[in-house]
Amino acid sequence: MMLQIKNLHVKVNGKQILNGLNLSVNKGEVHALMGPNGAGKSTLAKVLAGHPLYEITDGEIWFKGQNLLELQPEERAALGLFMSFQYPVEIAGVSNQQFLFLALNAQRKKRGEAVLSEAEFERLLSEKMALMDMRAEFKSRAINEGFSGGEKKRNEILQMALFNPDLAVLDETDSGLDIDAMRVVAGGVNKMRRGDNGLLVITHYQRLLEYVKPDFVHVLVEGKIVRTGGSELALELEAKGYAE
């Protein structure tokens, strides 16, 4: 089992958000997590990535045999966990290329892999950018600064393609995308699938799931998974809504 979440309880700013969440993801599986606003979907994504603001009051998370909650965010990344942000942060003065070069090499170093030279990295980056239909200027631009909503999400999936994680958590990657941008993003997601990596797609709508077909769909309500089904569940939710 790649990811196992047991009885997870999480508080943020004193407010209980997750109330005993259980979820397991095996190699090669695509899971979709759906639910109404405020159900705790993004909280789960942040907790998995290691955001320091979230307080784990009970439960466990195991990833590739390691206790995830004991690891720093950067250690989780090096271990093969990637989270695509719902709202990617803009950072002035640091070029996208410099950032990705440092980040990828930091991960490789931590894993004991050979560090890429700038030339090797640039080749890899160009290849992945072509995949995401991104213009070369995005290399030299500051991280996400002045990017449109769609460009930011593309930049997230570009990072996923570059880091080649074992488990990718996509937090509302489809929100704010028009249909063309969504196709590119979904195409990028599908191209990075290796058969042995897992995907947790957090989404509000089933739109993205038409392109990235889930093996399981979970419904999260008030911090707990209340229902699990196959991909047909997403269609049912789309038609009937989350209300029982």
Added chain:
Amino acid sequence: MQNKAHERFLELKGSGVWPELATPGAAAKPASGLVFVDGFFRPELSVVPDGLVCMPVEKALSSYGVFLHNRWNKQLPETDLYTAANLAFSRGAFVYVPPSVRASLRIVHVHTGANLASPRLQLTVGKNSVLNLVQVDNGLSNGVIDAALEAGSRLELLDSSATTFSLTATLKQDSELKALHTTRGGSRFSAKVQLLEENSSALVRALGILDGNSTAEVHTLIEHIAPHCRSRQHIKTALHGTSRSRFEGKILVRPEAQKTEAYQLNNNLLLSDTAIARTQPNLEIFADDVKASHGATVAQLQDEELFYLRSRGLKSEEAKRLLTEGFCRELIDEVHDDALRQQLVEAMHAVAR
């Protein structure tokens, strides 16, 4: 006194403080540069590029006396304590760049003791001339550069003064001033710029990287007197330890200065809980058709930014370093002096912890 200065001068030759001297085969004098010893201009140690007129201010009084007295009389009543003290105690240099000349000049300050020096450069950049000026002063000084920019001229000044440095400048039609002051603490930088004639423009920037208990002050007064002029100020300071910074800046737009564009921005990055940044931006506008703005920020590294970088694999300290670099980068990239830029990069890495 004379011998001591010479000894110190020769000592510096191999020390790298003065890059022109460190190159093999360099003469006892720099490739080109004005030398001040303890604040006094030393023409016999200086090398002036071809085409420039340079002499001690005392000497210039005989041929340029009317011009100089005019300038001092005009400025003195309004000037501050620092520039007045400098004028009283200085034995400065007078430099005149004749029309349509391009030149680069380095100002080298040598200190033989711990006494306060009062170096002064009285500068006129002639019509359509361009002067690149670099000044590094690591000693205790109350220095002044007073620059008159004639029509169509351009002055680029890069200054790294460790103590007090005041720049005063007057700009005639189509002239352009670009000044950048850098500091690692202990300094007081003041810039008073008067845009006297149409279509002149001034860019005043300062970058401070402070650590320990160091302090830095920046004072600006940009006075728009003629219409259709532009000015921009960008003051950035990164602070660690218990360091303190102070910025007090004013844009003054006179009633005649219509179509002025004037901007002022002060950004401070606090890297410790004990550093303090004070900022006092001011706008005084007496014309009605003006584009002007001022802004000031005092911020710490943002948790969300740090988390974003860490979630991509960077350690906490690497993330801090990248964000601090991101803050300083735009001004460090403007430091076109390798030795000085290297010092600032090292200071930047040291505060990013």
